[in-house]
Amino acid sequence: xxxxxxxxxxRQPASFLAPPARAGRAVPVSLILATYVAALMGRFTxxxxxxxxxxxxxxxxxxCPALAVAALLWRYRPDHPDYRHPWAPSLLWTLxxxxxxxxxxxxxxxxARTDERVADLVYMALLIVVMVVVSGPDPAxxxxxxxxxxxxxxxxxxxxGLVVGQTDEQGRTIAFGGGPNIYVRVVLLGAxxxxxxxxxxxxxxxxVPVPLLLTAALxxxxxxxxxxxxxxxxxxxxxxxRRLSVRAVVAAVLVLLTGLAAGLVLLDAKNLQMIQERxxxxxxxxxxSGRPQLVEQGLALFRDNPVVGGGLDSFxxxxxxxxxxxxxxxxxxxxxxxxxxxxxxxxxGFVVALIRDVQPWRSLPNDSLALVMAIVFITTASMTxxxxxxxxxxxxxxxxxxxxxxxxxxxxxPVEANA
Numbered sequence: 001x002x003x004x005x006x007x008x009x010x011r012q013p014a015s016f017l018a019p020p021a022r023a024g025r026a027v028p029v030s031l032i033l034a035t036y037v038a039a040l041m042g043r044f045t046x047x048x049x050x051x052x053x054x055x056x057x058x059x060x061x062x063x064c065p066a067l068a069v070a071a072l073l074w075r076y077r078p079d080h081p082d083y084r085h086p087w088a089p090s091l092l093w094t095l096x097x098x099x100x101x102x103x104x105x106x107x108x109x110x111x112a113r114t115d116e117r118v119a120d121l122v123y124m125a126l127l128i129v130v131m132v133v134v135s136g137p138d139p140a141x142x143x144x145x146x147x148x149x150x151x152x153x154x155x156x157x158x159x160x161g162l163v164v165g166q167t168d169e170q171g172r173t174i175a176f177g178g179g180p181n182i183y184v185r186v187v188l189l190g191a192x193x194x195x196x197x198x199x200x201x202x203x204x205x206x207x208v209p210v211p212l213l214l215t216a217a218l219x220x221x222x223x224x225x226x227x228x229x230x231x232x233x234x235x236x237x238x239x240x241x242r243r244l245s246v247r248a249v250v251a252a253v254l255v256l257l258t259g260l261a262a263g264l265v266l267l268d269a270k271n272l273q274m275i276q277e278r279x280x281x282x283x284x285x286x287x288x289s290g291r292p293q294l295v296e297q298g299l300a301l302f303r304d305n306p307v308v309g310g311g312l313d314s315f316x317x318x319x320x321x322x323x324x325x326x327x328x329x330x331x332x333x334x335x336x337x338x339x340x341x342x343x344x345x346x347x348x349g350f351v352v353a354l355i356r357d358v359q360p361w362r363s364l365p366n367d368s369l370a371l372v373m374a375i376v377f378i379t380t381a382s383m384t385x386x387x388x389x390x391x392x393x394x395x396x397x398x399x400x401x402x403x404x405x406x407x408x409x410x411x412x413x414p415v416e417a418n419a
Contacts, residue, residue: 026137026138026141027134027135027136027137027138027141027142027145028074028134029145031067031070031071031074031130031134032131032134032135032142032145032146032149033145033149034063034067034070035067035127035130035131035134035396036131036146036149036150037149038060038063038064038067038127039127039392039393039396040153040186041059041060041063042178042182042389042390042392043058043060043120043389044058044059044060044177045057045058045059046059048176048177048178058119060119060123061119064122064123064126064127065126067126067127067130068126068129068130071130071133071134074134075133075134081408082408082409083136083137083406083407083408083409084406084407084408084409085133085136085404085405085406085407086404087132087403087404088353088357088399088402088403088404089353089356089357090350090353090354090356090357090398090399090402091128091132091398091399091402091403092353093346093349093350093353093354094128094350094395094398094399095125095128095129096346096349096350097335097343097346097347097350098121098124098125098128098395099125100339100342100343100346101121101312101335101338101339101343101388102118102121102122102312104308104309104311104312104338104339104343105117105118105311105312106311107308107310107311108310108311108312108313108314108317109310109311109313109314109317109318110317111317111321112311112312112313112314112316112317113313113316113326114312114313116313117312117313118312120388120389121388121389123389124389124392124395127392127396128395128396128399131396131399131400132399132400132403135400135403136403136405136406137405137406138405139400139403139404139405140365140367140405142400142403143367143368143370143371143400143401144197144200144367146371146397146400147193147196147197147200147367147370147371148193148197150189150190150192150193150374151190151193151194151197151206152190153186153189153190154186154187154188154189154190154191154193154194154213155190155209155213156175157175157176157183157186157187157190157216158187158190158209158212158213158215158216158217160175160176161173161174161175161183161187161216161219161220162212162215162216162219162266168180171270171274172219172220172221172222172274173216173219173220173221174220180220180221180222181220181222181224181225181381181385181386182386182390183219183220183222184217184220184222184225184226185225185377185378185381185393187213187216187217187220188213188214188217188225188228188229188377189374189377189378189393190213191210191213191214191217192232192370192373192374192377193370193374194206194207194209194210194213195207195210195370196366196367196369196370196373199366200366200367200370207251207255210255210259211255211258211259211261211262212259212262213259214255214256214259214260214262214263215259215262215263215266215267217229218263218267218271218275219267219271221274221275221277221278221279222385223278223279223288223384224381224383224384224385225381225385226279227380227384228377228378228380228381228384229377231376231377231380232373232376232377232380235373235376236373236376239361240361240369242362291329291330291384294319294325294328294329294330295328295329295330295333297315297318297319297328298315298319298328298330298333298334298336298337299333299336299337301314301315301318301319301337302333302336302337302340305340306340306341307340307341307342308339308340308341308342309336309337309338309339309340309342309343310337310338310340311338312338313326313338314337314338315327315328315334315337315338326387327386327387327388329384329385329386329387330382330383330384331379331382331383331386331388331391332344332347332383334387334388335347335388338388350398354375354398354402357402358372358401358402368401368402371397371398371400371401372401374393374397375394375397375398375401378391378393378394378397379391379394382394
């Protein structure tokens with residue numbers, strides 16, 4: 001190894017220094033994909049796809065425990081090589097946030113839907129832990145598997161929107177029973193994954209469907225989704241401008257222009273009218289789907305219970321029960337209303353730990369960088385739509401982006417091994 005190679009290794013973040021535990025079997029791709037699909041399906045019930053028998057059964061009740069059992073059987077099977085797998089600090093902060101929000105059930109209002117909200121937190125924690133455990137031997141490969149799955153799901157949703165054309169009562173495109181905000185997140189994450197895969201594998205072919213994905217995203221007419229995409233692109237330019245080349249900038253402009261042209265060709269007059277009303281007419285008339293009022297209600301609940309918050313599902317009890325709306329459509333306000341200053345401190349601790357875990361930024365691997373950009377996108381989108389469980393990919397991607405590779409026990413320091 002040359003001196004330059006040695007210096008390069010020392011510039012890498014600590015989480016990426018150790019070699020992956022490749023002895024024995026590699027990461028279980030099937031389990032990684034199953035965990036991703038479980039996170040993607042959300043609160044999935046069979047009635048969402050037209051099956052009435054057992055239609056109200058939450059499939060997470062079956063899928064998440066099955067994933068946990070499968071991960072345990074894989075990790076502790078007799079022929080599994082033993083390795084040390086430290087957890088990144090940001091992952092511990094994630095579990096602290098989830099655990100504290102679970103504790104707020106003890107001072108939740110009487111009419112709170114505690115069973116449903118506790119189930120959300122338990123299922124989210126299971127998804128995160130399973131993803132970290134099964135990706136331990138080789139997190140880099142796991143990240144690329146997840147990027148491929150994200151690209152595939154984005155294409156599937158885009159196809160459903162452009163071909164099937166299922167819409168909600170407002171005429172906004174949806175897919176597989178989810179709302180338009182979920183639709184736009186999946187499609188735009190697919191576009192982000194396509195760009196990342198093109199860079200990682202140096203295959204321009206991945207860029208071909210990006211204009212189609214951008215066009216499909218417009219079908220949801222989600223102002224929050226489009227704004228989040230713009231913020232993510234701006235964040236990438238600011239943070240990664242040293243990685244950009246003239247060719248990359250030209251390619252990005254061409255992809256964007258092609259996407260706009262594809263939108264004009266593929267979208268009919270009804271879709272274009274919906275887009276014009278949502279993105280031009282509604283903001284001019286100060287119509288923001290009640291988001292400012294929801295945020296103010298959440299902050300009012302926080303001011304009434306500043307230290308520990310109003311408790312689990314308190315927003316629904318105080319403000320949303322008559323409108324059947326259980327969250328303020330803002331992740332930070334949701335945490336503040338539920339867990340008060342303590343919840344916000346834990347959330348801030350996660351953010352700081354995540355920023356430290358991805359340092360040094362310049363040497364961050366491309367697959368981790370792609371997931372960090374996905375985190376920026378989901379975080380921004382979570383400021384305008386969804387409840388805490390709807391942000392699950394933020395936490396899953398964060399854990400996977402900084403997950404350090406397991407290190408075989410035989411590679412440990414002898415003093416440490418005998419301690």
